[in-house]
Amino acid sequence: MTAVVDVNRVLGPLPHDDVPSRDETGLVAELDRLRIDTACVIHSYAVHGDPRDGNEALAGVTHPRLLPVPVLVPGPLGTSPWTGGAPLVRLCPRRHGWSVTGPHARRLFAELAAAGTTVLLPWDEVTAGEVHALASAAPAPRTVLTGTGYRALRELAELLEAHDSLYVDTSTLCGHRQVEWIAGRYGAHRVLFGTGAPVTDDAGPRYLLDTLDLPPDDAALIAGGNALRLMGGAA
Template structure:
Protein backbone atom coordinates (compact mmCIF):
# COMPACT_ATOMS: atom_id res chain seq x y z
CA UNK A 1 0.00 0.00 0.00
CA UNK A 2 1.28 3.46 -0.83
CA UNK A 3 0.66 6.66 1.10
CA UNK A 4 0.25 10.26 0.05
CA UNK A 5 1.15 13.72 1.30
CA UNK A 6 -1.61 15.64 3.03
CA UNK A 7 -0.72 18.84 4.85
CA UNK A 8 2.93 17.82 4.66
CA UNK A 9 2.46 14.39 6.28
CA UNK A 10 2.53 10.99 4.60
CA UNK A 11 -0.74 9.25 5.48
CA UNK A 12 -2.98 6.50 4.17
CA UNK A 13 -6.13 7.59 2.32
CA UNK A 14 -9.07 5.20 2.66
CA UNK A 15 -12.34 5.82 0.80
CA UNK A 16 -14.91 4.29 3.13
CA UNK A 17 -17.80 4.69 0.67
CA UNK A 18 -17.39 3.63 -2.95
CA UNK A 19 -19.36 1.62 -5.55
CA UNK A 20 -17.94 -1.04 -7.88
CA UNK A 21 -19.87 -2.13 -10.96
CA UNK A 22 -22.08 -0.66 -13.67
CA UNK A 23 -24.72 1.95 -12.95
CA UNK A 24 -28.17 1.79 -14.58
CA UNK A 25 -27.91 5.00 -16.60
CA UNK A 26 -24.23 5.94 -16.73
CA UNK A 27 -21.08 4.45 -18.30
CA UNK A 28 -18.73 4.89 -15.34
CA UNK A 29 -15.01 3.98 -15.25
CA UNK A 30 -15.59 1.94 -12.09
CA UNK A 31 -17.91 -0.49 -13.89
CA UNK A 32 -15.11 -3.03 -13.44
CA UNK A 33 -12.25 -3.60 -11.04
CA UNK A 34 -9.54 -2.34 -13.42
CA UNK A 35 -11.35 0.92 -14.03
CA UNK A 36 -11.98 1.51 -10.36
CA UNK A 37 -8.34 0.96 -9.40
CA UNK A 38 -7.32 3.37 -12.16
CA UNK A 39 -9.67 5.97 -10.67
CA UNK A 40 -8.17 5.46 -7.21
CA UNK A 41 -4.71 6.07 -8.65
CA UNK A 42 -5.90 9.21 -10.41
CA UNK A 43 -7.42 10.55 -7.18
CA UNK A 44 -4.43 9.51 -5.03
CA UNK A 45 -6.59 7.21 -2.89
CA UNK A 46 -4.73 4.25 -1.44
CA UNK A 47 -7.62 1.86 -0.88
CA UNK A 48 -11.41 1.74 -0.96
CA UNK A 49 -14.26 -0.10 0.73
CA UNK A 50 -16.60 -1.09 -2.10
CA UNK A 51 -20.20 -2.19 -2.36
CA UNK A 52 -21.26 -3.81 -5.64
CA UNK A 53 -23.79 -1.89 -7.70
CA UNK A 54 -25.82 -5.09 -8.28
CA UNK A 55 -26.38 -5.25 -4.51
CA UNK A 56 -27.66 -1.67 -4.53
CA UNK A 57 -29.83 -1.77 -7.64
CA UNK A 58 -30.71 -5.45 -7.85
CA UNK A 59 -30.58 -8.54 -5.66
CA UNK A 60 -28.15 -8.03 -2.73
CA UNK A 61 -27.34 -11.74 -2.71
CA UNK A 62 -26.19 -11.51 -6.33
CA UNK A 63 -24.18 -8.35 -5.73
CA UNK A 64 -22.62 -9.67 -2.55
CA UNK A 65 -21.61 -12.82 -4.40
CA UNK A 66 -19.78 -10.76 -7.00
CA UNK A 67 -17.61 -9.25 -4.28
CA UNK A 68 -15.85 -12.60 -3.96
CA UNK A 69 -14.45 -12.07 -7.47
CA UNK A 70 -12.43 -9.02 -6.40
CA UNK A 71 -8.73 -9.69 -6.90
CA UNK A 72 -7.03 -6.37 -6.12
CA UNK A 73 -6.09 -6.08 -2.46
CA UNK A 74 -6.80 -2.34 -2.54
CA UNK A 75 -10.51 -3.05 -2.86
CA UNK A 76 -12.26 -4.28 0.28
CA UNK A 77 -15.71 -5.88 -0.05
CA UNK A 78 -18.72 -4.31 1.67
CA UNK A 79 -21.78 -6.59 1.52
CA UNK A 80 -25.32 -5.22 1.66
CA UNK A 81 -27.41 -6.78 4.42
CA UNK A 82 -31.17 -7.33 4.33
CA UNK A 83 -32.92 -8.76 7.42
CA UNK A 84 -35.66 -11.34 7.58
CA UNK A 85 -36.44 -14.70 5.95
CA UNK A 86 -36.25 -13.13 2.47
CA UNK A 87 -32.99 -11.37 3.28
CA UNK A 88 -29.29 -12.12 3.14
CA UNK A 89 -29.10 -14.33 6.23
CA UNK A 90 -27.53 -13.96 9.66
CA UNK A 91 -24.23 -12.38 10.58
CA UNK A 92 -21.72 -14.01 12.92
CA UNK A 93 -18.60 -12.09 11.93
CA UNK A 94 -16.56 -15.25 11.35
CA UNK A 95 -14.57 -14.71 8.18
CA UNK A 96 -16.90 -11.93 7.09
CA UNK A 97 -16.33 -8.28 6.23
CA UNK A 98 -15.73 -5.72 9.01
CA UNK A 99 -17.97 -3.21 7.20
CA UNK A 100 -21.49 -3.69 5.80
CA UNK A 101 -24.08 -1.45 4.18
CA UNK A 102 -27.79 -1.06 4.84
CA UNK A 103 -30.24 0.12 2.15
CA UNK A 104 -33.70 -0.08 3.74
CA UNK A 105 -35.19 2.36 1.24
CA UNK A 106 -34.03 0.38 -1.80
CA UNK A 107 -34.86 -3.06 -0.46
CA UNK A 108 -38.03 -2.29 1.44
CA UNK A 109 -37.51 -3.08 5.12
CA UNK A 110 -38.06 -1.33 8.43
CA UNK A 111 -34.88 -0.32 10.27
CA UNK A 112 -36.48 -0.79 13.68
CA UNK A 113 -38.55 -3.90 12.94
CA UNK A 114 -37.85 -7.11 14.89
CA UNK A 115 -35.98 -8.77 12.03
CA UNK A 116 -33.76 -5.72 11.53
CA UNK A 117 -33.00 -5.30 15.23
CA UNK A 118 -32.13 -8.98 15.54
CA UNK A 119 -29.73 -8.85 12.59
CA UNK A 120 -28.12 -5.61 13.75
CA UNK A 121 -27.61 -7.00 17.23
CA UNK A 122 -25.62 -9.79 15.56
CA UNK A 123 -23.68 -7.19 13.57
CA UNK A 124 -22.89 -5.28 16.75
CA UNK A 125 -21.72 -8.41 18.59
CA UNK A 126 -19.44 -9.20 15.64
CA UNK A 127 -17.82 -5.75 15.99
CA UNK A 128 -18.90 -4.88 12.46
CA UNK A 129 -19.43 -1.27 11.35
CA UNK A 130 -22.50 -0.21 9.34
CA UNK A 131 -22.74 2.27 6.46
CA UNK A 132 -26.16 3.92 6.29
CA UNK A 133 -27.11 6.64 3.81
CA UNK A 134 -28.84 9.68 5.29
CA UNK A 135 -31.34 9.68 2.42
CA UNK A 136 -32.39 6.12 3.29
CA UNK A 137 -33.72 6.94 6.76
CA UNK A 138 -35.18 9.68 8.90
CA UNK A 139 -33.40 11.24 11.85
CA UNK A 140 -36.03 9.66 14.10
CA UNK A 141 -35.25 6.21 12.69
CA UNK A 142 -31.52 6.70 13.28
CA UNK A 143 -32.23 7.76 16.85
CA UNK A 144 -34.42 4.71 17.50
CA UNK A 145 -31.95 2.33 15.86
CA UNK A 146 -28.91 3.67 17.70
CA UNK A 147 -30.82 3.52 20.97
CA UNK A 148 -32.13 0.01 20.40
CA UNK A 149 -28.70 -1.39 19.49
CA UNK A 150 -26.39 0.81 21.60
CA UNK A 151 -23.17 -1.01 20.70
CA UNK A 152 -23.68 -0.61 16.95
CA UNK A 153 -21.18 1.62 15.10
CA UNK A 154 -22.90 3.53 12.30
CA UNK A 155 -21.30 5.73 9.65
CA UNK A 156 -23.92 8.06 8.19
CA UNK A 157 -23.12 8.89 4.56
CA UNK A 158 -24.37 11.63 2.27
CA UNK A 159 -25.46 13.96 5.06
CA UNK A 160 -24.85 17.49 3.71
CA UNK A 161 -25.63 20.91 5.10
CA UNK A 162 -29.42 20.52 5.15
CA UNK A 163 -29.09 17.80 7.76
CA UNK A 164 -26.85 19.68 10.19
CA UNK A 165 -29.41 20.40 12.91
CA UNK A 166 -30.80 16.87 13.03
CA UNK A 167 -27.36 15.37 12.60
CA UNK A 168 -25.85 17.46 15.38
CA UNK A 169 -28.56 16.34 17.78
CA UNK A 170 -27.94 12.70 16.89
CA UNK A 171 -24.17 12.98 17.30
CA UNK A 172 -24.64 14.68 20.67
CA UNK A 173 -26.83 11.78 21.79
CA UNK A 174 -25.16 8.70 20.31
CA UNK A 175 -21.36 8.48 20.66
CA UNK A 176 -20.97 5.61 18.16
CA UNK A 177 -22.44 7.59 15.26
CA UNK A 178 -19.93 8.79 12.65
CA UNK A 179 -20.14 10.73 9.39
CA UNK A 180 -18.38 10.47 6.04
CA UNK A 181 -17.18 13.44 4.00
CA UNK A 182 -18.90 12.60 0.70
CA UNK A 183 -21.31 15.55 0.79
CA UNK A 184 -19.87 17.73 3.56
CA UNK A 185 -19.03 20.34 0.95
CA UNK A 186 -20.00 23.51 2.83
CA UNK A 187 -17.40 25.98 4.04
CA UNK A 188 -15.39 24.33 6.87
CA UNK A 189 -18.04 21.68 7.50
CA UNK A 190 -15.50 18.91 8.02
CA UNK A 191 -13.51 21.13 10.36
CA UNK A 192 -16.67 21.96 12.32
CA UNK A 193 -17.55 18.30 12.80
CA UNK A 194 -14.01 17.39 13.76
CA UNK A 195 -13.70 20.24 16.26
CA UNK A 196 -17.14 19.77 17.83
CA UNK A 197 -17.42 15.97 17.91
CA UNK A 198 -13.81 14.88 17.51
CA UNK A 199 -11.86 13.99 14.38
CA UNK A 200 -12.26 10.33 15.31
CA UNK A 201 -15.91 10.51 14.20
CA UNK A 202 -15.29 11.79 10.65
CA UNK A 203 -14.23 9.43 7.84
CA UNK A 204 -13.14 10.22 4.31
CA UNK A 205 -15.70 8.89 1.84
CA UNK A 206 -16.70 9.93 -1.66
CA UNK A 207 -19.79 7.94 -2.63
CA UNK A 208 -18.26 7.75 -6.11
CA UNK A 209 -19.24 7.31 -8.83
CA UNK A 210 -22.78 8.21 -7.72
CA UNK A 211 -21.38 11.40 -6.20
CA UNK A 212 -18.21 13.29 -7.04
CA UNK A 213 -14.86 12.09 -5.73
CA UNK A 214 -12.69 15.04 -6.80
CA UNK A 215 -14.33 17.48 -4.37
CA UNK A 216 -13.90 15.41 -1.20
CA UNK A 217 -10.38 14.44 -2.27
CA UNK A 218 -9.32 18.06 -2.81
CA UNK A 219 -10.99 19.00 0.47
CA UNK A 220 -8.82 16.41 2.21
CA UNK A 221 -5.68 18.15 0.93
CA UNK A 222 -6.79 21.51 2.25
CA UNK A 223 -8.27 20.68 5.66
CA UNK A 224 -7.54 23.30 8.30
CA UNK A 225 -6.90 20.72 11.02
CA UNK A 226 -3.85 19.53 12.97
CA UNK A 227 -1.91 16.95 10.99
CA UNK A 228 -2.91 14.18 13.38
CA UNK A 229 -6.61 14.96 13.00
CA UNK A 230 -6.32 15.17 9.21
CA UNK A 231 -4.65 11.75 9.21
CA UNK A 232 -7.54 10.31 11.22
CA UNK A 233 -10.10 11.67 8.76
CA UNK A 234 -8.11 10.52 5.72
CA UNK A 235 -7.71 6.91 6.75
CA UNK A 236 -6.82 6.40 10.39
CA UNK A 237 -10.43 6.15 11.51
CA UNK A 238 -11.24 3.62 8.80
CA UNK A 239 -8.26 1.51 9.81
CA UNK A 240 -9.40 1.63 13.45
CA UNK A 241 -13.07 0.89 12.81
CA UNK A 242 -12.27 -1.92 10.43
CA UNK A 243 -9.81 -3.54 12.77
CA UNK A 244 -6.83 -2.95 10.51
CA UNK A 245 -8.38 -5.12 7.81
CA UNK A 246 -7.90 -2.34 5.25
Protein backbone atom coordinates in the same frame (compact mmCIF):
# COMPACT_ATOMS: atom_id res chain seq x y z
CA MET B 1 2.83 8.76 4.86
CA THR B 2 -0.88 9.13 5.62
CA ALA B 3 -3.07 6.35 4.25
CA VAL B 4 -6.13 7.50 2.32
CA VAL B 5 -9.09 5.13 2.60
CA ASP B 6 -12.33 5.80 0.74
CA VAL B 7 -14.88 4.17 3.02
CA ASN B 8 -17.82 4.68 0.65
CA ARG B 9 -17.36 3.58 -2.95
CA VAL B 10 -19.29 1.60 -5.58
CA LEU B 11 -17.82 -1.04 -7.91
CA GLY B 12 -19.70 -2.17 -10.99
CA PRO B 13 -21.85 -0.70 -13.77
CA LEU B 14 -24.55 1.89 -13.12
CA PRO B 15 -27.97 1.67 -14.80
CA HIS B 16 -27.82 5.04 -16.57
CA ASP B 17 -24.14 5.93 -16.81
CA ASP B 18 -20.95 4.47 -18.25
CA VAL B 19 -18.42 4.76 -15.44
CA PRO B 20 -14.72 3.80 -15.26
CA SER B 21 -15.38 1.88 -12.03
CA ARG B 22 -17.58 -0.67 -13.81
CA ASP B 23 -14.73 -3.15 -13.24
CA GLU B 24 -11.75 -3.54 -10.94
CA THR B 25 -9.21 -2.24 -13.45
CA GLY B 26 -11.14 0.97 -14.05
CA LEU B 27 -11.75 1.58 -10.36
CA VAL B 28 -8.10 1.08 -9.42
CA ALA B 29 -7.12 3.53 -12.15
CA GLU B 30 -9.49 6.08 -10.60
CA LEU B 31 -7.91 5.48 -7.19
CA ASP B 32 -4.49 6.10 -8.70
CA ARG B 33 -5.67 9.30 -10.36
CA LEU B 34 -6.92 10.71 -7.06
CA ARG B 35 -4.17 9.29 -4.84
CA ILE B 36 -6.50 7.06 -2.84
CA ASP B 37 -4.79 4.01 -1.38
CA THR B 38 -7.75 1.78 -0.56
CA ALA B 39 -11.48 1.74 -1.27
CA CYS B 40 -14.21 -0.06 0.66
CA VAL B 41 -16.58 -1.14 -2.11
CA ILE B 42 -20.13 -2.33 -2.42
CA HIS B 43 -21.19 -3.81 -5.75
CA SER B 44 -23.70 -1.86 -7.82
CA TYR B 45 -25.76 -5.03 -8.29
CA ALA B 46 -26.36 -5.06 -4.53
CA VAL B 47 -27.97 -1.61 -4.69
CA HIS B 48 -29.68 -1.55 -8.08
CA GLY B 49 -30.54 -5.25 -8.23
CA ASP B 50 -30.60 -8.18 -5.83
CA PRO B 51 -28.21 -7.72 -2.87
CA ARG B 52 -27.42 -11.43 -3.00
CA ASP B 53 -26.16 -11.06 -6.58
CA GLY B 54 -24.05 -8.06 -5.63
CA ASN B 55 -22.54 -9.79 -2.63
CA GLU B 56 -21.74 -12.82 -4.79
CA ALA B 57 -20.03 -10.55 -7.32
CA LEU B 58 -17.92 -9.09 -4.51
CA ALA B 59 -16.63 -12.56 -3.73
CA GLY B 60 -14.74 -12.38 -7.04
CA VAL B 61 -12.89 -9.16 -6.17
CA THR B 62 -9.16 -9.90 -6.14
CA HIS B 63 -7.34 -6.56 -6.07
CA PRO B 64 -5.78 -5.94 -2.62
CA ARG B 65 -6.71 -2.24 -2.67
CA LEU B 66 -10.43 -3.05 -2.87
CA LEU B 67 -12.10 -4.14 0.37
CA PRO B 68 -15.49 -5.84 -0.18
CA VAL B 69 -18.47 -4.44 1.74
CA PRO B 70 -21.57 -6.68 1.61
CA VAL B 71 -25.06 -5.19 1.58
CA LEU B 72 -27.29 -6.89 4.14
CA VAL B 73 -31.06 -7.32 4.25
CA PRO B 74 -32.56 -8.86 7.41
CA GLY B 75 -35.45 -11.28 7.60
CA PRO B 76 -36.60 -14.45 5.81
CA LEU B 77 -36.50 -12.72 2.40
CA GLY B 78 -33.12 -11.17 3.12
CA THR B 79 -29.53 -11.92 2.27
CA SER B 80 -29.23 -14.79 4.83
CA PRO B 81 -28.50 -14.88 8.56
CA TRP B 82 -25.46 -12.82 9.50
CA THR B 83 -22.50 -15.03 10.39
CA GLY B 84 -19.81 -12.34 10.54
CA GLY B 85 -16.65 -12.20 8.50
CA ALA B 86 -16.83 -8.62 7.16
CA PRO B 87 -15.59 -5.66 9.21
CA LEU B 88 -17.84 -3.25 7.30
CA VAL B 89 -21.35 -3.71 5.86
CA ARG B 90 -23.88 -1.45 4.21
CA LEU B 91 -27.63 -1.24 4.76
CA CYS B 92 -30.22 0.21 2.36
CA PRO B 93 -33.54 -0.20 4.22
CA ARG B 94 -35.68 2.13 2.10
CA ARG B 95 -34.43 0.87 -1.23
CA HIS B 96 -34.77 -2.77 -0.21
CA GLY B 97 -38.07 -2.37 1.61
CA TRP B 98 -37.43 -3.26 5.25
CA SER B 99 -37.91 -1.48 8.55
CA VAL B 100 -35.01 -0.33 10.70
CA THR B 101 -37.20 -0.83 13.78
CA GLY B 102 -38.56 -4.27 12.85
CA PRO B 103 -37.76 -7.41 14.86
CA HIS B 104 -35.43 -8.91 12.25
CA ALA B 105 -33.57 -5.61 11.92
CA ARG B 106 -33.13 -5.32 15.68
CA ARG B 107 -31.70 -8.84 15.77
CA LEU B 108 -29.30 -8.00 12.94
CA PHE B 109 -28.13 -4.81 14.64
CA ALA B 110 -27.44 -6.71 17.86
CA GLU B 111 -25.44 -9.31 15.93
CA LEU B 112 -23.43 -6.62 14.14
CA ALA B 113 -22.70 -4.86 17.43
CA ALA B 114 -21.60 -8.12 19.05
CA ALA B 115 -19.31 -8.89 16.12
CA GLY B 116 -17.72 -5.42 16.20
CA THR B 117 -18.88 -4.80 12.63
CA THR B 118 -19.27 -1.21 11.44
CA VAL B 119 -22.35 -0.19 9.45
CA LEU B 120 -22.54 2.23 6.51
CA LEU B 121 -26.00 3.80 6.47
CA PRO B 122 -26.96 6.33 3.76
CA TRP B 123 -28.84 9.34 5.10
CA ASP B 124 -31.49 9.15 2.38
CA GLU B 125 -32.34 5.60 3.44
CA VAL B 126 -33.55 6.50 6.94
CA THR B 127 -35.15 9.21 9.04
CA ALA B 128 -33.40 10.94 11.91
CA GLY B 129 -35.86 9.22 14.25
CA GLU B 130 -34.88 5.81 12.89
CA VAL B 131 -31.20 6.60 13.37
CA HIS B 132 -31.94 7.67 16.94
CA ALA B 133 -33.80 4.40 17.59
CA LEU B 134 -30.96 2.37 16.12
CA ALA B 135 -28.28 4.19 18.10
CA SER B 136 -30.34 4.01 21.32
CA ALA B 137 -30.42 0.21 21.25
CA ALA B 138 -28.15 -1.73 23.56
CA PRO B 139 -25.87 -2.84 22.12
CA ALA B 140 -25.76 -0.55 19.08
CA PRO B 141 -23.37 -1.10 16.18
CA ARG B 142 -20.96 1.63 15.19
CA THR B 143 -22.71 3.41 12.33
CA VAL B 144 -21.26 5.74 9.69
CA LEU B 145 -23.92 8.03 8.23
CA THR B 146 -23.10 8.72 4.59
CA GLY B 147 -24.39 11.36 2.18
CA THR B 148 -25.61 13.75 4.87
CA GLY B 149 -24.99 17.19 3.31
CA TYR B 150 -25.79 20.66 4.56
CA ARG B 151 -29.58 20.19 4.65
CA ALA B 152 -29.13 17.48 7.27
CA LEU B 153 -26.72 19.34 9.53
CA ARG B 154 -29.15 20.28 12.30
CA GLU B 155 -30.49 16.74 12.63
CA LEU B 156 -27.02 15.29 12.20
CA ALA B 157 -25.57 17.49 14.93
CA GLU B 158 -28.31 16.48 17.33
CA LEU B 159 -27.66 12.80 16.65
CA LEU B 160 -23.87 13.10 16.98
CA GLU B 161 -24.41 14.96 20.25
CA ALA B 162 -26.59 12.17 21.64
CA HIS B 163 -24.82 9.02 20.40
CA ASP B 164 -21.12 8.22 20.52
CA SER B 165 -21.69 5.23 18.24
CA LEU B 166 -22.46 7.50 15.26
CA TYR B 167 -19.91 8.72 12.73
CA VAL B 168 -20.14 10.61 9.43
CA ASP B 169 -18.39 10.44 6.06
CA THR B 170 -17.19 13.37 3.95
CA SER B 171 -18.95 12.48 0.68
CA THR B 172 -21.36 15.41 0.76
CA LEU B 173 -19.93 17.57 3.56
CA CYS B 174 -18.85 20.11 0.97
CA GLY B 175 -20.06 23.31 2.63
CA HIS B 176 -17.60 25.88 3.96
CA ARG B 177 -15.71 24.36 6.95
CA GLN B 178 -18.38 21.75 7.64
CA VAL B 179 -15.81 19.02 8.24
CA GLU B 180 -13.74 21.32 10.46
CA TRP B 181 -16.84 22.24 12.48
CA ILE B 182 -17.83 18.62 13.07
CA ALA B 183 -14.26 17.62 13.90
CA GLY B 184 -13.89 20.55 16.27
CA ARG B 185 -17.14 19.92 18.11
CA TYR B 186 -17.36 16.11 18.13
CA GLY B 187 -13.79 15.06 17.46
CA ALA B 188 -11.89 14.20 14.29
CA HIS B 189 -12.27 10.53 15.22
CA ARG B 190 -15.97 10.79 14.25
CA VAL B 191 -15.29 11.75 10.59
CA LEU B 192 -14.24 9.33 7.81
CA PHE B 193 -13.13 10.12 4.29
CA GLY B 194 -15.69 8.82 1.79
CA THR B 195 -16.70 9.89 -1.70
CA GLY B 196 -19.83 7.91 -2.62
CA ALA B 197 -18.34 7.70 -6.14
CA PRO B 198 -19.26 7.25 -8.87
CA VAL B 199 -22.81 8.13 -7.81
CA THR B 200 -21.47 11.34 -6.29
CA ASP B 201 -18.29 13.26 -7.05
CA ASP B 202 -14.95 11.95 -5.84
CA ALA B 203 -12.62 14.80 -6.81
CA GLY B 204 -14.34 17.31 -4.50
CA PRO B 205 -14.00 15.26 -1.28
CA ARG B 206 -10.43 14.33 -2.26
CA TYR B 207 -9.49 17.99 -2.74
CA LEU B 208 -11.20 18.84 0.54
CA LEU B 209 -9.03 16.26 2.28
CA ASP B 210 -5.88 18.02 1.04
CA THR B 211 -7.08 21.44 2.20
CA LEU B 212 -8.55 20.70 5.64
CA ASP B 213 -7.75 23.40 8.15
CA LEU B 214 -7.01 20.90 10.92
CA PRO B 215 -3.93 19.68 12.79
CA PRO B 216 -2.04 17.07 10.74
CA ASP B 217 -2.89 14.27 13.18
CA ASP B 218 -6.62 15.04 12.88
CA ALA B 219 -6.42 15.18 9.08
CA ALA B 220 -4.65 11.81 9.09
CA LEU B 221 -7.43 10.28 11.16
CA ILE B 222 -10.04 11.51 8.68
CA ALA B 223 -8.00 10.43 5.65
CA GLY B 224 -7.75 6.81 6.68
CA GLY B 225 -6.88 6.27 10.31
CA ASN B 226 -10.48 6.21 11.49
CA ALA B 227 -11.57 3.75 8.80
CA LEU B 228 -8.70 1.40 9.56
CA ARG B 229 -9.44 1.60 13.29
CA LEU B 230 -13.15 0.90 12.91
CA MET B 231 -12.57 -1.99 10.52
CA GLY B 232 -10.10 -3.38 13.04
CA GLY B 233 -12.92 -3.54 15.58
CA ALA B 234 -11.88 -0.58 17.78
CA ALA B 235 -14.29 2.24 18.62
